[in-house]
Amino acid sequence: GAGVSQSPSNKVTEKGKDVELRCDPISGHTALYWYRQSLGQGLEFLIYFQGNSAPDKSGLPSDRFSAERTGGSVSTLTIQRTQQEDSAVYLCASCSAGLNTGELFFGEGSRLTVL
Amino acid sequence: AQSVTQLGSHVSVSEGALVLLRCNYSSSVPPYLFWYVQYPNQGLQLLLKYTSAATLVKGINGFEAEFKKSETSFHLTKPSAHMSDAAEYFCAVRSSTSGTYKYIFGTGTRLKVLA
Numbered sequence: 440g441a442g443v444s445q446s447p448s449n450k451v452t453e454k455g456k457d458v459e460l461r462c463d464p465i466s467g468h469t470a471l472y473w474y475r476q477s478l479g480q481g482l483e484f485l486i487y488f489q490g491n492s493a494p495d496k497s498g499l500p501s502d503r504f505s506a507e508r509t510g511g512s513v514s515t516l517t518i519q520r521t522q523q524e525d526s527a528v529y530l531c532a533s534c535s536a537g538l539n540t541g542e543l544f545f546g547e548g549s550r551l552t553v554l
Numbered sequence: 555a556q557s558v559t560q561l562g563s564h565v566s567v568s569e570g571a572l573v574l575l576r577c578n579y580s581s582s583v584p585p586y587l588f589w590y591v592q593y594p595n596q597g598l599q600l601l602l603k604y605t606s607a608a609t610l611v612k613g614i615n616g617f618e619a620e621f622k623k624s625e626t627s628f629h630l631t632k633p634s635a636h637m638s639d640a641a642e643y644f645c646a647v648r649s650s651t652s653g654t655y656k657y658i659f660g661t662g663t664r665l666k667v668l669a
Contacts, residue, residue, distance in 0.1 A: 443597070472657065479563070481661035482598075482644065487654065494654040530597060534655075541586045541605060541648055543657055545597035 441465075443546035445531050451552045452521055460516045460549045464533030471514050472534070472543065473506060477527040485529075488514060521553045556581045556649040560660035568668045573617075573632040575663045577645030580626065586648040587628045588657070589619055593641045601643075604628060615639070640667045 444463040452458050464471050473485040484498040488508045499505070503521075508514040518525055528550045532543040561576040579585055584606050590598040602613025609621040615638075619630045628645060645660040 470655065474659075479661070482659035484656060484658065487656060489654065494652075495656060532598075532657075541588070541603060542600050543588075543590075543598075545590075545599070547595070547597045 443531055443533050443544050445529075445546035445549050447549055448547065449550045449552075451554065453554050454523060455520055457517065457519045458521055458551060460518075460529050460531075460551070462514045462516070462531030462533075462546060464512065464514070464531070465544055466512075468533035468535055468544070469511060470534040471508060472532045473514070473516050474530045474532065475500075475527045476530055476548070482530065485516070518551075521551075523553045526551055526553045556585065556647050556658055558645050558647050558658055558660040560643075560645050560663050562663055563661065564664050564666065566666040566668060567635045569637055570634050573630070573635045573639065573665065575630040575643050575645075575665065577619075577628045577630065577660060578626050579628060579645075579647045581647060581649070583650070587619075587621065588646040588648070589613065589617070589628075589630050590644045590646060590659075591641050592644065592662075598644060601630070635665075635667045637667050637669065640665055 446461045471488040474482040486506050487495040490511045503519045506516045528548040530548045532545045557580045559578045587604040589601040592598045602611045604621045612618045617632045642662045642664045644662045649656045
């Protein structure tokens with residue numbers, strides 16, 4: 440696609456339920472990043488993919504959070520047993536393989552609300 | 555470890571006045587530095603980037619930033635604010651470890667433009 444696509448754009452769930460957030464990066468971008476944006480907290484790094492592997496998953500806040508990427512393209516962020524503190528906007532970004540430009544291209548985010 | 559500090563979570567300027575948003579970084583190596591803008595309910599969009607070329611970087615919408623190594627700063631400026639500049643602005647630094655790249659963002663500065 441022309442840009443980074445994220446779905447759903449909004450998700451309301453009940454505490455304890457599992458959620459999946461999807462990111463479709465720009466075609467040909469091998470690097471993919473997930474960030475969490477909470478009110479007043481800036482962007483919190485979650486995980487970084489290069490191809491299908493995740494060399495840096497240091498930002499995942501707990502073992503309830505996991506992510507995968509298949510075919511070097513689409514990525515899914517899964518949050519199990521959601522808690523109210525998981526409420527945030529989850530942003531995905533992709534970057535070209537050579538990283539010479541260094542520019543991240545962001546999707547519009549998935550807003551998660553846990554009741 | 556690399557980090558970014560944005561001074562002032564909220565900045566207000568009058569329409570037509572100078573915009574100055576501050577960013578200081580910490581990096582043990584020559585950094586790649588970025589400014590992104592986020593309009594309401596949208597993802598982040600690149601304004602400009604510094605990649606060790608010219609220290610004065612010009613971006614979109616009349617914004618520019620100057621890399622000052624001695625001050626470890628990368629402040630964003632615009633000579634004359636426009637109402638459409640009202641948004642949240644994020645400074646970021648790219649760190650590199652063993653061939654992996656992490657983008658570290660500041661906590662953001664919300665710019666308000668007064669008529």
